[in-house]
Amino acid sequence: MSIQNKNSGNKKTVKRKEPLISIENLEVKFINQDATIHAVNGVDINLDKGKVLTILGESGSGKSVTMRSILRLLPPKASLSGSIVLDGKNIIDMSQDQLSSMRGHEVSMIFQEPMVAFDPVYKVGSQIAETVVRHLGTSFNEGLARAKELFDLVQIPSAKSRLSAYPHELSGGMRQRAMIALALACSPKLLLADEPTTALDATVQIQILLLLRELQRELGMSIIFVTHDVGVATEIADELAVMYAGKIVEIGNVNNVIKKPAHPYTRGLLSSTVNSESKGKRLEVIGGSPPDMSKLFEGCAFSPRCNKVLEHCWGQKPTVKSLSINQRASCFNI
Amino acid sequence: MSETILEVQKLKKYFPIKGGILNQTTAEVQAVDVIDFVVARGETLGIVGESGCGKSTTARLLMQLIKHDDGEIIFDGYAVGKSGGITTREMRKRMQMVFQDSYSSLNPRLPVESSIAFGPIVHGVNKSAAQKKARDLLIKVGLNPELFSRRYPHELSGGQRQRVNIARALALEPEVLILDEAVSALDKSVEAQVLNLLMDLKAEFKLTFIFISHDLNVVHYISDRVLVMYLGRVVEIGDVSAVYNYPKHPYTRALISAMPSMDPKKRTEAVPLVGDPPNPISPPSGCRFRTRCPFSEDICAIKEPILIHTDLKKRQSSACHMGDPDSGHSRTNLNGLPK
Structure with a gap:
């Protein structure tokens, strides 16, 4: 799995096998009377068969909306653009009938509650x-x-x-x-899991995570798993995508992203997550609060909270850069 | 000033379940079933356990938001609500609470400054002094009063709301702050900010914290000592490093190994504990953990293990027959739990 670098232009360099699901430039807006919420602002995902992608993000980052778009489980006021191609069919263009036969059959979903x-x-x-x-x-x-x-x-x-x-x-x-x-x-070929363990006790949560891992291996299905919990993501993911303000800011092999986070947001999120080594130290926090999604940012949406912000971060959107075969991030500092 | 600020003795709370035509009590939920512990002045005592184990009920009992059935709460040497003791009103002035749901615990019709000033006014501080205090507290919790006091x-x-709740809890200059899942509903980046704030305030105002959470990492981070609850009982209590590194009770060990690993190369391989906690309406006889315990023996069903040492001098104690060589259990946890 990888995100496609839109600026590279030609995609013919490496012939790779067809992904199970391919999301390109997905945008989701919720149009209300007084404001438009830009929930997802250009997400690209390619997920191969038999892989687990975890989307990690805080509330309002657009992780659940991205996932619900795959099943088109969004209220009528949501406006979608881009493409979501599953097995050669574009879900964005499907009729209600086609959707009903897809839901629960080819793609199904488990929820928090x-x-x-x-x-x-x-x-x-x-x-x-x-x-x-x-x-x-x-x-x-x-x-x-x-x-x-x-x-x-x-x-x-x-x-x-x-x-x-x-x-x-x-x-x-x-x-x-x-x-x-x-x-x-x-x-199903693809299972969508929207924080399925968040409401559970720790001892039950780990049971469910191990069960999902086992079932995924046995049945060879793909999973997209959404969570706000770094620990849960670490337990289940093959690939980890970190979302902020409706964009994937970093994506890659879970080991690379957790061990060598490249994006300042990923780094901040990991350092502010309390773990067994935090005791006695002051937590390194990300200052400020999450962005107002009713406003579109001209530059990088993380600029106001970023400790490495540069002059052009405010006005220009960073492009996706590869750090290795297994890791990409969108940041001018890379 | 005594070293112990709070002492809980044989505290018990059963919630009746009413049913039938005559609305009689048909069963009881044994929410908190005879627990003892002490809290030292200036420490942070963490309380952990699964949902339904009685941690929030304990907090509410301490604040007297619900009345206990039996037992005693002794605040700074005075029994709460007893003659010759301390009144609930006086105790609440010295012990305050912050709740999980930051929205429902604030009055939606009051600007935050009035919410913070409300407590002092009730306790006899004049209005302008209380408002000044509220603005000072907003600064302390990192909110600019120019921007926030009228919101x-x-x-x-x-x-921000949780910061306001913390400011409000501090308005009466309490000595003890009970934090019941106070950071659980917050995003991780915000949770870290609030945890840092709590540590700063604790040092500045010389507070004692009772920190209740289901997040074991957060409890480990903030606590000096930790109390582990299971089905209304205390199963283990002790210094946080001792309890986390060398748990004596099989439940504590299971709970700690159920924490998700933060290293993708060291994922959890085996389920530490099967099943869900039993129903607190009819808990198992003897040791309540025996139905899920890998070391359960006949004695565990017959005799209830007791948590012997609850005093502050003991680093760690657990309520398990394996800790008592004379209990009749064939194993021992004295050199660590069996594999």
Whole structure:
């Protein structure tokens, strides 16, 4: 996976295999009466089959909106431009019918709050069976049998009896497992995970992360995982993308980005994250507060908070620069 | 001035669950089930545990926002709410709290300056002096009063609102500050700013902190001692370095190894703990952790392990049969937990 350098012009240099999903210059605006929110401002992502991309960012950085654009799960006031190509089909141009057959089949999603993702008045087993029936055209009983298989796959103990439980009867961790089962029902090529472990306790969070890693390897699917937590990102990512103000500021192999962060924002984010070595030291913080997304920045959106800001950062947008084969960042200091 | 600022003895709180036609109590949630601990003047005591373990209930009991069923809270040598002791009102003046939700804990109709000045006015300070104090405190928490004092809570960001909450908590010049998940809702870059601020204020005003969080890294960073709770009980308490590096209780060890690694080359390979915490309405008999404990034996179901040392001199103590050679458990944690 890589981000394409738009300024390089010719892309014929290296013949690479077709990525599973390719997002180019994605922009998402929310048009309100009094203001327009520029949530995503030109995101490029290419994700190969069988890889896990984690998008790390703070609230309002556009990470969830980017992900929801892939399923077109945005309110009507959202205006999308750019392209999102999955297996040769552009999702931006899809009709409602095409979208419904894609959602939950080729691409599915898990959320932070499984209680909201399930319908509270139906049993979890029938909700999974319903998805199978809808997309694969099986009978309801076959669907239920598939649900049982999936519950075993996500390691829900006494799967058979849990199928007839209502969502509120399951504990937080179980509910999250049931939602993963629901998402995997039709063997999607791409799983989108929107902070699926944020609401969970630490001991349950690590169970779910290990489960997702195992399932991803076994089933060979790709995952785009959104989180604000550096630790969670480190546990699950192959590739790590750091977002700020609707842009990917740095992307690369997780090891490179965590060990040798290049963008001042990535560095600041890592140094302000408390870890086991922070004790006794003063935390190095990023000053100021996140940007107002109703205003478009002429230059680099991080300039007002950046400790390495240069004269031209304010007026000019930095281009993507390669640090190595596995790491790219957009900053004039590189 | 005594060394101990706060002492909790056999504190207990059960929440009744009502049901049936007559609305009778059908069950009880054993939120805090007989806990003891002491807090030394000037220290930071961290409280960690999974959701539902009773950490927030403990905080609310300390502030007397809810009434305890049994036990005693002793503030600076005086029993709270007892004759010959200290009144709740007097205690609250000396112990203040900051909550997780920075928005719902501020009055939406009051400018932040009035919110901060409210406490001192209630406690008899005249209005202009209280307002001056509020403006001074805004400076202390890093907000320019010229810009912020007339603003309403909805006009501030989450980090700014939490700074206002901290200023308000400090307005009565308390000795103890209870921080209940005070930085949990903030973004990491803002969380770090607020943590630095808290450390500065603690030094400047010689405060004692009770810092409740589910984030073990943050608790490790800020605390001198840490208290680990599980299903309404204290399972381990001690110096933060001892507890984090050499946990004596199997639950503490599991909790610490469940922290995500910050190194992509050293990812967590095995699940440290299976399942979810049991229901606090009907906790397991004996040791409450035994249903998830890898070292559980017959004795654990029969006898409840007790946390013996709660005094400040002891560096570390845990409520586990493995810590007591006479308990009947076949293993010992005295030289560290078994593998």
